[in-house]
Amino acid sequence: MSELTRFSVAMPADLMEELDRYTARRGVAKNRSEAIRDLVRSALVDETVEDPDAQIFGTLTMVFDHHANDLRDKLDSIQHAHCSEVVSSMHVHVDEHNCLEVIIMKGASSVVRGISDALLGTKGVLHGKLVVTAIAPEGHTHEHEHAHEHTHEHTHEF
Ligand code: NI
16 A cells, blocks of 8 residues: 545535444444545446456356256366466365356456356356456556557556
8 A cells, every 4th residue: 555645525424424334334443544445445446347358356156056968068168268267266066966166267357257157158057146356456566558659648547
């Protein structure tokens, strides 16, 4: 984290009370400033992951019946086809029929979502959910890539 800058915010009293209740629910280590910083990071991450080209992390949790026709093969093939994005996976044999698999991916938002859609759309997958996140802009050293050379002055919103 870079140096802290103080600023004042005007807020309706009842919204402020809600903020304090929210802060209290977040746990003992959180104060009002910390809660606001977390909210800002969360908003920035939410915005980042919507960008199809943004580098994100995706955690896909899915449940399937391993008896379904060559389902394991199909799910593995999709993952092997994207081995640079599929970072890790964990498989749990839940009961006689059902398997739970957690797949961690990283890569461009659109690619990660595409892999997730392919896996969840495979016949025999019962249900699942993709959770996406990114490192908050302040937390990583980012490079700006430009498709062309340019000399004009510009500022980046990060
Ligand atoms: Ni299994």
